[in-house]
């Protein structure tokens with residue numbers, strides 16, 4: 001009970017800080033092909049309720065040696081390639097942008113420990129306007 005209360009309090013803090021209200025992070029989860037994978041992807045829907053476009057500039061997670069913003073594209077031959085989003089990912093005002101399988105994602109590389117189904121991972125997102133937003137992301141290898 002006590003733990004549950006603490007978790008709720010932390011969640012409230014992370015979404016009610018100054019300047020953070022315009023960006024909402026929904027349905028975030030960490031996915032990897034297997035628990036022992038050395039890299040993983042984080043997917044989520046980013047909603048922007050603000051009057052101006054925002055941009056996801058960077059992400060970081062303590063569990064990963066390196067974290068990057070990636071986009072995916074499929075070649076004519078059906079081969080998926082990932083490329084870095086150097087300029088960030090735009091979240092349109094009044095709209096949303098999905099980081100999803102086969103598209104944009106946060107790439108965690110050089111994981112220091114295996115991913116455990118149901119565990120949560122601390123992810124820090126940096127936006128051009130909204131600043132830093134901390135998200136507790138559940139590991140879900142089943143999706």
Ligand SMILES: [Cu+2]
Pocket residue numbers: 041070071082105106107
């Ligand atoms: Cu990637």
